[in-house]
Amino acid sequence: MIRKPKYNVAVVGVGAVGEEMLRVLKQRHFPLGELRVFARSERDIKVDNDSYHVLGISPEGFEGIDFALFAGTEGEKGAAVTFAPEAVKHGAVVIDNGADFRMDKDVPLVVPEVNAKDAKKHKGIIANPNCSTIQMAVALNPIHKLSKIKRIIVSTYQAVSGAGRSAIRQLESESEKICGVQTNAPAEKVFAYNIAHNLIPQIGAFADAGYTSEEWKMVRETHKIFHTDKIKISATTVRVPVKTGHSESIYIETQKSLDIDAVKAALSKSGSIIVKDDIANSIYPLPADCEGKDEVFVGRIRKDPFVDKGLWLWVVADNLRKGAATNAIQIAEYLIS
Numbered sequence: 001m002i003r004k005p006k007y008n009v010a011v012v013g014v015g016a017v018g019e020e021m022l023r024v025l026k027q028r029h030f031p032l033g034e035l036r037v038f039a040r041s042e043r044d045i046k047v048d049n050d051s052y053h054v055l056g057i058s059p060e061g062f063e064g065i066d067f068a069l070f071a072g073t074e075g076e077k078g079a080a081v082t083f084a085p086e087a088v089k090h091g092a093v094v095i096d097n098g099a100d101f102r103m104d105k106d107v108p109l110v111v112p113e114v115n116a117k118d119a120k121k122h123k124g125i126i127a128n129p130n131c132s133t134i135q136m137a138v139a140l141n142p143i144h145k146l147s148k149i150k151r152i153i154v155s156t157y158q159a160v161s162g163a164g165r166s167a168i169r170q171l172e173s174e175s176e177k178i179c180g181v182q183t184n185a186p187a188e189k190v191f192a193y194n195i196a197h198n199l200i201p202q203i204g205a206f207a208d209a210g211y212t213s214e215e216w217k218m219v220r221e222t223h224k225i226f227h228t229d230k231i232k233i234s235a236t237t238v239r240v241p242v243k244t245g246h247s248e249s250i251y252i253e254t255q256k257s258l259d260i261d262a263v264k265a266a267l268s269k270s271g272s273i274i275v276k277d278d279i280a281n282s283i284y285p286l287p288a289d290c291e292g293k294d295e296v297f298v299g300r301i302r303k304d305p306f307v308d309k310g311l312w313l314w315v316v317a318d319n320l321r322k323g324a325a326t327n328a329i330q331i332a333e334y335l336i337s
C-alpha cells in the first residue's frame with residue numbers, strides 16, 4: 001500500500017454494521033480523504049449528529065477509492081459478490097464483513113491481534129471473520145501463546161443486532177407488544193420464532209453433523225486465523241434477546257497446565273482485552289456494559305475442577321464494533337501503518 005497523508009474510503013451498506021463503520025472511522029480519527037457511502041438506494045442519513053449523503057452503488061463509484069469497507073448483504077446477488085471485484089478492478093483494497101470470501105485461499109482472514117501480517121498477502125480482498133469468531137480469537141490468542149490450545153468447546157449467546165437492523169426491530173416490536181406499550185416499531189420477522197422473552201438455539205442453516213453454518217464458521221475460521229486445523233473445536237450458537245453484545249462461554253484444554261494468575265496477566269497485557277473478573281463482588285463482563293466499546297472483555301476465568309489442563313472463560317464484545325466495524329478499520333490502519 002502506497003503511504004499517503006489521507007485515504008479515500010467507501011463504506012458499502014448503512015445497516016447495523018455500516019452505520020457503526022461511519023462512527024468508528026470518525027472516533028478513531030482514520031486519515032480520511034474523501035468518504036463515499038453506498039447502499040442500494042440514494043438518500044440522506046444521520047448518524048449521531050453527522051449527516052451523510054448515501055449514493056446508489058455502481059462499479060464506477062469506486063474510482064479513486066483506496067479502501068472499500070463492505071457491510072452489505074451476503075450471497076450470490078449480495079453487495080460483496082457483485083461489487084467487491086469491481087472495487088478491486090478500480091484499485092481499491094476491499095475489506096469485507098460478510099462470509100462470501102472468508103474461506104477463499106487467496107483471501108486473508110484477519111484479526112489484527114492474532115494474524116495481522118496475513119493482511120499483507122491480499123490480492124485485493126481481505127475478509128473480516130464472523131463476529132463470534134473474532135472475539136473468541138482475541139481472547140484465546142494470549143493463552144495459545146502461553147500453551148497451545150488443543151480443544152475448544154464454545155456456547156454463544158448472540159445479540160439480535162448480529163442479524164442486522166431488521167432483527168433489532170423484531171426484538172423491539174415484540175418486547176413492546178409483551179409490555180403492552182403502544183409503538184410505531186414495524187413488526188419484522190427475521191427469526192423463525194419470537195425472540196423477545198425467548199432464545200433460539202439455531203443461527204444459520206443446519207449443515208454437516210447436526211451443526212449450523214454459524215457453528216462451522218467458528219470452527220473453520222478459527223483454524224484459518226490460527227494457521228492450524230489441529231485444534232478440536234465444537235460450538236453451539238444461540239440467539240438471545242439482547243440488542244448488542246455477543247457473550248460466549250468458552251472451555252479450553254491446553255497442552256500444559258496453566259496458572260490462573262498467569263492467564264489473567266497474559267490477557268490483561270494483550271492491549272485489547274479487559275479482564276473483569278472479581279467474583280467476590282459479582283463483577284464479570286455483561287453485554288450491556290460492552291456496547292460501544294472496542295475491547296474484548298473476559299471474566300469468570302477458572303480451572304476445570306476435574307481436568308488439570310481445562311479452563312473456562314466468559315467472553316463478551318460488541319458484535320457491531322470489534323465483531324465487525326472496528327476489526328475492519330483496524331485492518332486498514334495496519335495496512336497504512
Ligand SMILES: NC(=O)c1ccc[n+]([C@@H]2O[C@H](COP(=O)([O-])OP(=O)(O)OC[C@H]3O[C@@H](n4cnc5c(N)ncnc54)[C@H](OP(=O)(O)O)[C@@H]3O)[C@@H](O)[C@H]2O)c1
Nearest residue numbers: 013014015016017039040041071072079097098162164165
Ligand atoms: N451485524 C453484525 O453484528 C455483523 C457482524 C459481522 C459481520 N456482519 C456482516 O456484515 C454485513 C452487513 O450486516 P448488517 O447487520 O449491517 O446488515 P443490515 O443491517 O441488514 O444492512 C445491510 C445494508 O446493506 C445494504 N445493501 C444490501 N444489498 C446491497 C447491494 N447489493 N449493494 C449495496 N448495498 C447493499 C443495504 O442497503 P439499503 O439500506 O439501501 O437497503 C443496507 O444498508 C453482512 O454481510 C453481515 O453478515 C454483521
